Amino acid sequence: MSIRIGIMGYGNLGRGVECAVAQNPDMELKAVFTRRNPEELQIWSRTARVVSADKLADWKDELDVLILCGGSATDLPKQTPECAKYFNVIDSFDTHARIPEHFADVDAEAKKSGKVAIISVGWDPGLFSLNRMYANAILPEGKDYTFWGRGVSQGHSDAVRRIPGVKDARQYTIPVESALEAVRAGEDPELTTRDKHTRECFVVLEEGADPAKVEEEITSMPNYFADYDTTVHFITEEEMQRDHSRLPHGGFVLRSGVTGREKENRHLIEYTLKLDSNPEFTSSVLVAYARAAYKMSREGLSGCKTVFDVAPAYLSPKSGEELRASLL
Amino acid sequence: MSIRIGIMGYGNLGRGVECAVAQNPDMELKAVFTRRNPEELQIWSRTARVVSADKLADWKDELDVLILCGGSATDLPKQTPECAKYFNVIDSFDTHARIPEHFADVDAEAKKSGKVAIISVGWDPGLFSLNRMYANAILPEGKDYTFWGRGVSQGHSDAVRRIPGVKDARQYTIPVESALEAVRAGEDPELTTRDKHTRECFVVLEEGADPAKVEEEITSMPNYFADYDTTVHFITEEEMQRDHSRLPHGGFVLRSGVTGREKENRHLIEYTLKLDSNPEFTSSVLVAYARAAYKMSREGLSGCKTVFDVAPAYLSPKSGEELRASLL
Numbered sequence: 001m002s003i004r005i006g007i008m009g010y011g012n013l014g015r016g017v018e019c020a021v022a023q024n025p026d027m028e029l030k031a032v033f034t035r036r037n038p039e040e041l042q043i044w045s046r047t048a049r050v051v052s053a054d055k056l057a058d059w060k061d062e063l064d065v066l067i068l069c070g071g072s073a074t075d076l077p078k079q080t081p082e083c084a085k086y087f088n089v090i091d092s093f094d095t096h097a098r099i100p101e102h103f104a105d106v107d108a109e110a111k112k113s114g115k116v117a118i119i120s121v122g123w124d125p126g127l128f129s130l131n132r133m134y135a136n137a138i139l140p141e142g143k144d145y146t147f148w149g150r151g152v153s154q155g156h157s158d159a160v161r162r163i164p165g166v167k168d169a170r171q172y173t174i175p176v177e178s179a180l181e182a183v184r185a186g187e188d189p190e191l192t193t194r195d196k197h198t199r200e201c202f203v204v205l206e207e208g209a210d211p212a213k214v215e216e217e218i219t220s221m222p223n224y225f226a227d228y229d230t231t232v233h234f235i236t237e238e239e240m241q242r243d244h245s246r247l248p249h250g251g252f253v254l255r256s257g258v259t260g261r262e263k264e265n266r267h268l269i270e271y272t273l274k275l276d277s278n279p280e281f282t283s284s285v286l287v288a289y290a291r292a293a294y295k296m297s298r299e300g301l302s303g304c305k306t307v308f309d310v311a312p313a314y315l316s317p318k319s320g321e322e323l324r325a326s327l328l
Numbered sequence: 329m330s331i332r333i334g335i336m337g338y339g340n341l342g343r344g345v346e347c348a349v350a351q352n353p354d355m356e357l358k359a360v361f362t363r364r365n366p367e368e369l370q371i372w373s374r375t376a377r378v379v380s381a382d383k384l385a386d387w388k389d390e391l392d393v394l395i396l397c398g399g400s401a402t403d404l405p406k407q408t409p410e411c412a413k414y415f416n417v418i419d420s421f422d423t424h425a426r427i428p429e430h431f432a433d434v435d436a437e438a439k440k441s442g443k444v445a446i447i448s449v450g451w452d453p454g455l456f457s458l459n460r461m462y463a464n465a466i467l468p469e470g471k472d473y474t475f476w477g478r479g480v481s482q483g484h485s486d487a488v489r490r491i492p493g494v495k496d497a498r499q500y501t502i503p504v505e506s507a508l509e510a511v512r513a514g515e516d517p518e519l520t521t522r523d524k525h526t527r528e529c530f531v532v533l534e535e536g537a538d539p540a541k542v543e544e545e546i547t548s549m550p551n552y553f554a555d556y557d558t559t560v561h562f563i564t565e566e567e568m569q570r571d572h573s574r575l576p577h578g579g580f581v582l583r584s585g586v587t588g589r590e591k592e593n594r595h596l597i598e599y600t601l602k603l604d605s606n607p608e609f610t611s612s613v614l615v616a617y618a619r620a621a622y623k624m625s626r627e628g629l630s631g632c633k634t635v636f637d638v639a640p641a642y643l644s645p646k647s648g649e650e651l652r653a654s655l656l
Contacts, residue, residue, distance in 0.1 A: 023469055023587070044589060096656065103652055127462070129655055132655045133643070133655045134455070136655065137616040137644045138455075138609075184602075259344070259348060259612055260608055265605040266604050267601070267608075268603075269600075269601060270599070270602075272600070273596070274595065275593075275596075276592075276595060277588065280593050280595075281587065281593075283587075284467060285466050288466045306656055308644075308651050308656070311636070311637050311638060311639045312462060312637075312638075313461075313636040313637055316461060316465045320636070320637070323634075324427055324634060324636070325427070327464065328424065328634055
């Protein structure tokens with residue numbers, strides 16, 4: 001029998017989950033829940049139902065795992081604890097500073113209902129966190145580095161779009177190659193986020209807007225751009241459409257550490273992601289952890305978990321025997 | 329109270345574990361067990377005891393985890409099941425084809441004694457296996473690649489040393505950069521182990537040996553070298569000592585996969601290790617998993633496990649709260 005999946009929210013992430021479920025033969029998408037009028041929502045799946053979010057509780061015996069695809073600012077802090085009353089749930093809550101609070105809220109509900117909830121799943125937080133953790137446990141004396149990019153930052157793109165005279169904009173965060181090489185060379189440099197990244201903006205102007213003025217407004221914007229090496233390119237709407245419609249992203253997690261009687265041996269652990277589609281890759285991680293939530297729930301576990309608490313084997317459709325024979 | 333560690337076997341790996349334990353403040357090395365005469369074994373630790381392997385069972389209440397540092401060919405198949413009768417144990421059994429059998433033997437004993445045994449811990453098998461598994465679960469449609477090196481292969485070095493006229497030898501396995509780049513570029517190449525690696529030998533000759541003959545014997549050796557692009561360098565004993573006394577190693581695990589409605593988005597997951605000392609890094613992984621075995625045992629778990637079965641948080645000295653706040 002397939003693992004019965006529900007999706008809450010049909011934005012980039014929800015559509016990515018829909019695709020990812022279709023790539024996993026042990027799963028079946030049963031329903032997409034929306035706050036919009038379900039009549040007006042067209043989904044890609046031919047078999048799943050589109051259901052009003054109001055009817056969620058009616059589905060409590062119809063789904064094995066509900067994957068929450070809303071945003072971290074306002075959706076997930078409410079939705080995840082609420083949905084954990086009825087379902088095993090997965091979310092991608094990514095406001096790092098508020099994770100402890102979110103964990104506590106979700107844990108309380110999931111313990112009461114006896115469901116499994118896995119929060120902050122994706123690549124950062126998520127796979128990057130895992131790699132930081134494994135590397136720290138293995139090399140207790142060392143330094144951590146995370147670089148992001150090359151990829152589109154939605155927050156920075158939005159900030160540029162708010163400037164008067166800007167019709168559309170896309171901002172790429174780019175790791176500084178020389179900083180990355182210094183880490184790889186074992187130089188243990190001290191690096192701020194600013195030392196590690198540059199920013200590149202592609203901007204479509206409104207008719208009659210002054211490019212010099214817009215460029216000045218971007219490069220002087222506090223927090224977002226002022227302290228970074230920022231490049232601005234003005235392009236046409238057609239170029240934006242043709243060259244910048246994807247949402248690529250990625251990054252690097254490194255740990256450089258020492259071992260030995262005299263700390264004379266140096267080791268480098270590096271984890272790299274290069275992603276054509278940030279939302280689709282994040283969705284693929286969510287779906288693997290949905291399988292884990294299902295398996296853990298069937299073993300009688302409950303409460304809130306993060307990627308740190310989930311034994312790797314739970315993510316795989318293979319049995320322990322198969323994993324040991326094929327992947328160990 | 330510290331986690332009380334024992335080491336069985338004091339070769340490169342055992343000495344590495346001794347160093348790694350010293351880097352982990354929550355652990356204490358209590359004893360090194362040896363099959364040699366304990367009187368004749370000098371260890372680096374000032375506090376641990378050197379004990380005859382015959383006396384192992386007497387220590388059953390004195391250790392939390394015993395780390396087995398013997399070889400996979402003959403030591404571990406006997407030692408790990410035997411020691412699991414008395415201790416939580418960790419080994420680095422790395423004969424991939426015999427893992428299922430070893431698992432069954434160890435599991436039977438560990439279940440009987442109620443101990444936790446974690447086998448095949450290190451980087452391959454171990455961290456590389458983990459990365460293959462995570463990447464497969466996340467990108468079900470894709471291709472896996474493992475490259476080894478640049479590093480010293482002990483088996484190949486030994487094979488060269490057995491050639492008449494060879495006094496000492498060191499063999500480096502080297503990944504083929506163009507093959508690695510083809511994988512990174514998303515070309516999904518079909519690659520055999522031979523396509524992915526070249527071999528470089530550094531050889532000290534016996535007085536009067538013929539270099540041309542030795543080189544011919546190396547490059548034509550079946551299985552080991554005949555089908556590889558192999559380079560042979562003749563060096564002096566001093567150069568061997570000066571430039572080749574370390575045991576560096578490393579490698580790359582990559583998975584390239586696709587997502588999306590039309591499979592139009594490509595993703596690359598890459599995990600890289602660059603290690604100055606293969607045995608010391610392996611030891612550091614063993615020690616982190618010793619912590620996991622200790623924690624799992626205290627939770628009442630028992631039986632044989634692999635890296636796939638161990639939730640990441642068990643490896644860390646930090647609490648769940650600390651991990652969520654600092655590394656997620």
